[in-house]
Amino acid sequence: MLFVDGGFLPFLAVVVLAVRLTPVAWRWATLLAASLVFYATFGAPALLAVLMAEAGVAWAAGRAMARAPEDEARARPLRRAIVALLAVLVLVRLATYGVAPWGARVGLGAALGVSYFTLQAIAYVVDVYMERVPPAGLGRLASALAFFPKLVQGPIERGPSLLEQLRAPATPGHAALRSAGLLFLVGLFKKAVVADRLAALVDPVYANPAGYGGWVPLLATYAFAFQLYFDFSGYTDMARATARALGLELGENFRAPYLAESVSDFWRRWHISFSRWLLDYAFTPLQLAWRRHGRVGTAAALLLTFALSGLWHGTAWTYLAWGLLHGCYLAAEALWRGPARPGPVRPAARLLGVLVTFHLVTFAWVFFRAPTLGAAGALLASLLEPARGLDRLVGPLGPQWLMVTLLASLAPGLVALARRHPAALELARHAPLRWAAVVALLLATALLRQDAGTYLYAQF
């Protein structure tokens, strides 16, 4: 069941009610049951077994580490748990890619959610080892790993955040429920109106790069950069809204990523929960292990970390190329960047940084989106040809469609800008105006939505 499916909101309403009727100390159990029902709706019972097995492995490792008297004895269960969790992830991935023929027999049609809860389970065992979190009970840990708002696509909650909240989830009041409703609606607009409309400018070009040339494939590539952002950040808004309605807060995953002034800044703003995970559990241990090699050691750690990040997205060469490109960008920054200086940066330098970073990131998206390295090469080569194919791309859509899509794409950014202005905040105090804005958003979503029926990041 996806957030945009008709059955989701009734399901959520039932869960909100059930959680309210459950004593606070047992709400984790109601949420676990709801999460298992939610996961079961994807029709892959083997995934439920994988989820519970990973919870069991992480829980057992946490207990073993808590009982171990000294460092070396604590490291053994940590290593075993990490190997076991990664082995499960690799096996599930092999099965779902059709490499392992037994995958179809056990009902593994897609690895939906496994990559996300596996990273969360690894974070838990490392955090227990580092004494950042105390070992959790099996039920609460399973509930945190399975928590359905973030199960399929994150955010990757780690550390004490979700585990602590599950001890005693809050009972959301009117303000929290209203804020959750609005956030869900904003997320739905971003996903079903903006992202799914932009797909119409992207999919035909990436399916047949040879049929287009010049600035037309460039337009499609820019459109993909924004499609992916609106798709994923829209999903995250809906996930956070769903959690809020249940009395829990999930972390932010995006912070205006295309306003980043460097690639390292981009990774502090894009898929934040995943980049924080990479930083804490992959890059930092590698960098510290190679610290005697100075900047070269740091650059090597970045390259390896981002190669792994590419492979986490999929085993296709295109994902590896995407990860390595980001690894190269960051390694170059680590090797040649001077020390940061306190004080303001000139606006022109900031603007240049934003433009250069956006184009570096967008260049890498070509490899992320193209089905093969050959298709990525063909698309990049087509940029150098005379413009062609515009009629075929936008002709069937029409000028009205283009105008609506452009306005819809700009709307979330304009609203975010307006909210910084004191006059807009003053206007937002008036209840009739607030309700008018909500009704306008609701109508726009209902009239303009073009569901693709899937989420780009759910495949990972």
Place this chain on the structure above:
Amino acid sequence: MVSPELKRIVLGQLELEAWELDDASNAGTVPGWDSLSHARIIAAVEDAYKVRFGTREIMKLTDLGQLQALVDRKTA
């Protein structure tokens, strides 16, 4: 209490001429102290005090005061 020697090493690695450092200083409060420069600082501290830290010891550090305490433990 952070020693003048440790302050000198940290400022030297961050190429900062003058910045107030205390026990609570960390990557969030000192310009240029990020994940990239952190490993350089640790390596420079190890060289200066002729000690070696374990990965777990380093990853548990949250501020300069804790780094000072770790150095004091290793050199005691």
